[in-house]
Amino acid sequence: MDTIKETIEEKKKHAKKSLLKVVAVAVSTGLLAVGAVAALDNIQGQGSGISEISEPDPVVLEIDEADMADESESEEDTQEEKKRGFFSWLKIWFYGMLTGIAGFFATKIPWKKIFNKRNLIILIVLVVIFLLGKYVLPYYMDVPWGPEPTNAN
Secondary structure (H helix, E strand, O other): OOOHHHHHHHHHHHHHHHHHHHHHHHHHHHHHHHHHHHHHHHHOOOOOOOOHHOOOOOOOOOHHHHHHHHHHHHHHHHHHHHHHHHHHHHHHHHHHHHHHHHHHHHHHOOOOHHHOOOHHHHHHHHHHHHHHHHHHHHOOOOOOOOOOOOOOO
């Protein structure tokens, strides 16, 4: 009878450990997806284009012959855009690989020993102090990281 209970407890421990590994892999996959979307958003020619909407470029209807672009310059520009696109995809792959490695090592860290109640409260207090110092303090004091003073002249 004791061996059956021991076997059940051992299976529960193994299942719990496997579940934690699955959660760690899911979190790392989510981070990979967010990083890939952010990297894709920063590729030239793609993305949200918020700056173009809020401050559109003026429309110019006059075209002078001197301003016309050479075909050789446009070919160089397209080659440069292709090269940038390749390196952007390479950067996405590299960040994905780093995220996968971090997810693997996240399963090896004893999180229960690190994030006990006292350490979690200390972490939350430090984050609140940082946020207050970064965003609230510049409104009441002159700090180096605050907004630039505007001249009313």
